[in-house]
Amino acid sequence: MKKNVFISLILCVLVLSFGTAMAAKSQIDNVPGGAAVTYIQAGAGMDALINVQSVNPSTFTKVHFAVWDGESHHIYDWSACLTPYDNYGVVISATDATGGIVINDYSDGFGGNSVPSVGNPGFPATFATYTTSGIAYGYITAVVSADGTSCSAAMGASQYSQATLETEAPDNIFMRMALVSSTAAMAMNTAMLQNFANFGTDGLLETTNTLGIGCFMNMDLDATDTFSSIDDGVGNPNIDWYELLVTESLILPDILHNSGAGVPCNVTNALGASYTSGGPVPAGPRYWARFNDNADYQTVLVTVAPDLSHAPAAGGFDRYDHLVGQAHQMFDDAEVPGSVSTVCPDEVCFTNFGAGLNELHNGSIAAGEVRLNIPFPILGFVITESAAWADIYPLIAEQKAIWDGINLPVIGGFQAITFVP
């Protein structure tokens, strides 16, 4: 007994002395965070507007932005300084019908905010992903990387984006996105990650810790892998796939597993719907989406799985399946089920409802709900439109995960994470 208590005390001390950091403690909609991600599209007369608002009354905040196409190709990145309560915005426009885009700043520069930008906004870059109608699509991420008492101080710092040390960024910002065509426009708040901790440019190290135990993120039965980071260097953080997870216990730079030796790490999704099965094979984080598909209305399901292409490097990490081969369900408005299938292995899926290839096959159901089973952390929404109007609705997640406890290891199950509902 005394020996067990002693070991338990040692574990507690180690946990507390190394400090703990989840990649994110939660992803609650419409709440400020330290990182944001959202979908963008431009072309065929459409622009995407991205707007970031600082909610900090006294601190100058450095935010690192990165634009990715629908296959997670890094297109462009830059940093900007937000003064207290500042607002910063960019317009993403298309230059042609084959993926060419430009990014232009439309910030106000008010009250001493010089909004210095790294790089040269305005030059064209090219998305590899675009539709037959000439709409280039991808996503943008924004991460708080530093702060200070002035813009020059903030831009020269990197407290929340280091080489090996991971520190939680303050929840200083929220982000909005608008899509504007020549005949329609809509806007929405983006997905925000609270208590976001960037893993540093050395990536995620699956090595055993000083206690000689470890867990494995990719089901390869060893705890020795390293997953490289997609950060743009120290001080310029981006959102890696493993930073979209809430972990039961994650001590940096090692992983302390809590499910017994030689078993998968106990993690769940921060971005998107969580799951409670434990381990890396989820029972199915699920979403609901409303759709209409007839001659007068069209719905498109848009889903973004940030850094998905990175995940295959994680071997058998099952979460890398996006919309491929999952057990989705579909119901009409009389709750009569229909069959549904789709194939979309990409980071960004722009999926129509219909009978064609790579469409959500809804058969004879012209309107109803689709219940999606998507293991990878995602954000998503549906756009329903006619010739005369358009509406946008975020996906409903059946459950969300929030880290709320002291990081103690347990055998099986989740202890430090609350699931809502």
Add this chain to the structure above:
Amino acid sequence: MSRRRYEKALAVLLLMIIIGSLSCASQAKRVVPSASLDESVRNFYQLKKDRKIEEAWYFERRSIASKSSDELNKDKGQYLQRESSMPLKDFTVIEIGKEGSHAKGFTPVKVKLIGSWPPLNMIMPEGDRVQEFDDLWENIDGKWYHVIIGLTGTYW
């Protein structure tokens, strides 16, 4: 009938004839889609620039969709409401593309449009919104109609 009453009745009749003539004249001048793509494109955007959105609606492919008159009127009403929030200030027809060359068989027309940003509930850019892109047109029964590309990429 007294002479005075006769003259009054004649004046009213003449007035009605004049009003009727003017009405017929104005309807005869209404701009409609034509067999010329260049003319249709320019007329369409000129109507938008002149805020004659109801007339511009009849250049939309959607205005001749196979729907009931009630449904078409409903579509038109929503179109008028939406278009009024994004007025067009100026336009340039840059290039008429090869007929039917678009992947879906439409004809591309490169245009430059200068207008206003819509009044969304977020901070919007200052100044005009300038767009340059391939607008799409379709020839239906010998007349050219504008194709709306929706936010979902659907062609309306």
